[in-house]
Amino acid sequence: MQEERIELLRPQMGTSRTLTVRRYGKAGSGPKAYFQAALHADELPGVITLHHLEALLKKADEKGEITGEIVLVPFANPIGFTQYVDMKPLGRFEMRSGQNFNRHYPDLSDALIDAVNGKLGQNPDENVKLIRSELRRLIVEHRKDVSPLTDLQDLRLTLAELAIDADYVMDLHCDWEAPMHLYISDHNWPDAADLSAQIGSECSLIAEISGDNPFDEAFSRPWVELRRAYGDKFPIPMATLATTIELRGDRDVYDEYAIPDAANMFKFLQRRGLISGDPGPLPEAKCDATPLSGVDRVMAPHGGMVVFAAQAGAKVKAGQELGYVLDCETGEKTVFSSSVDGVLYSRIGTRLIVPGGYLCSVAGDKPIAGREGQLLLSK
Numbered sequence: 001m002q003e004e005r006i007e008l009l010r011p012q013m014g015t016s017r018t019l020t021v022r023r024y025g026k027a028g029s030g031p032k033a034y035f036q037a038a039l040h041a042d043e044l045p046g047v048i049t050l051h052h053l054e055a056l057l058k059k060a061d062e063k064g065e066i067t068g069e070i071v072l073v074p075f076a077n078p079i080g081f082t083q084y085v086d087m088k089p090l091g092r093f094e095m096r097s098g099q100n101f102n103r104h105y106p107d108l109s110d111a112l113i114d115a116v117n118g119k120l121g122q123n124p125d126e127n128v129k130l131i132r133s134e135l136r137r138l139i140v141e142h143r144k145d146v147s148p149l150t151d152l153q154d155l156r157l158t159l160a161e162l163a164i165d166a167d168y169v170m171d172l173h174c175d176w177e178a179p180m181h182l183y184i185s186d187h188n189w190p191d192a193a194d195l196s197a198q199i200g201s202e203c204s205l206i207a208e209i210s211g212d213n214p215f216d217e218a219f220s221r222p223w224v225e226l227r228r229a230y231g232d233k234f235p236i237p238m239a240t241l242a243t244t245i246e247l248r249g250d251r252d253v254y255d256e257y258a259i260p261d262a263a264n265m266f267k268f269l270q271r272r273g274l275i276s277g278d279p280g281p282l283p284e285a286k287c288d289a290t291p292l293s294g295v296d297r298v299m300a301p302h303g304g305m306v307v308f309a310a311q312a313g314a315k316v317k318a319g320q321e322l323g324y325v326l327d328c329e330t331g332e333k334t335v336f337s338s339s340v341d342g343v344l345y346s347r348i349g350t351r352l353i354v355p356g357g358y359l360c361s362v363a364g365d366k367p368i369a370g371r372e373g374q375l376l377l378s379k
């Protein structure tokens with residue numbers, strides 16, 4: 001294992017930040033996996049899962065079983081780690097700019113299409129090598145175009161530079177109250193069905209574009225666009241599987257979850273040829289993929305407090321009571337429900353609700369008419 005501490009852009013006089021990166025295996029020896037946790041800083045289930053995954057990787061390393069390269073950022077957001085208001089950590093948005101830490105990653109698709117023009121051939125492996133070497137070059141070039149470079153943009157670019165040429169990009173997040181679920185490009189499906197089954201995902205949401213370029217899409221989209229531009233003339237595999245894994249809710253920081261979750265990720269790496277050894281049989285999938293455009297997001301009709309009647313992870317029917325919002329000043333009580341049958345895969349973590357505030361999400365199995373463009377909750 002090699003540990004590196006990358007100095008991030010100094011945000012202010014007398015202040016510095018570093019990003020810890022650990023590398024297992026050898027670059028170029030086989031497929032590359034990139035893992036990061038807590039890009040939204042106060043989402044710690046991924047941090048404890050990577051802690052346990054590293055224990056497994058260390059043992060495998062000692063036995064010479066690592067046959068690929070595994071790059072791991074155990075906590076990806078030193079900026080967000082120190083953002084507190086009222087004793088509460090606030091890690092989703094950068095407080096200075098208001099921007100979501102998991103949006104606005106560079107989209108290198110157009111630059112990549114230009115860069116490989118006239119260089120592709122009929123050997124898919126050679127094409128992948130060429131494309132990856134161009135991606136490595138383009139992300140470094142892109143940094144020169146970002147002016148002025150803020151500490152937030154420096155963090156984004158530093159993470160993107162580490163992940164840009166990976167075969168597997170695993171961005172570990174969590175929801176507020178949720179079962180295990182994941183987001184992934186529809187172009188990575190059904191390839192990623194083994195990952196979904198191995199980690200026990202109860203809701204696997206697919207979309208090509210979810211809006212504002214979150215971290216995972218910065219690595220899957222260039223391949224999608226390149227295949228669209230040249231795929232009829234040249235063999236270009238969908239060589240990067242990039243996903244956002246939501247490790248349940250933000251308070252689900254327990255060894256009883258994290259140890260098996262880490263073991264499942266280790267088995268996935270074995271199945272994909274990054275670690276030798278038998279991962280055993282693939283567990284039966286708990287869900288099939290469903291479209292992100294089939295998610296019904298339920299919002300509060302008025303302010304008050306929310307009292308849920310359905311648990312996160314429940315399979316619910318359209319019109320079924322999921323809970324109610326109660327205004328104790330007016331006595332107004334409004335029962336809420338979803339317009340679709342599906343999995344209630346996300347519930348808000350607070351109980352005090354404002355008018356139009358987010359309550360919960362239900363994933364149906366068909367796109368909902370008019371649901372396009374901005375498919376995720378917030379910028």
Ligand SMILES: [Zn+2]
Nearest residue numbers: 040043173174
């Ligand atoms: Zn998150």
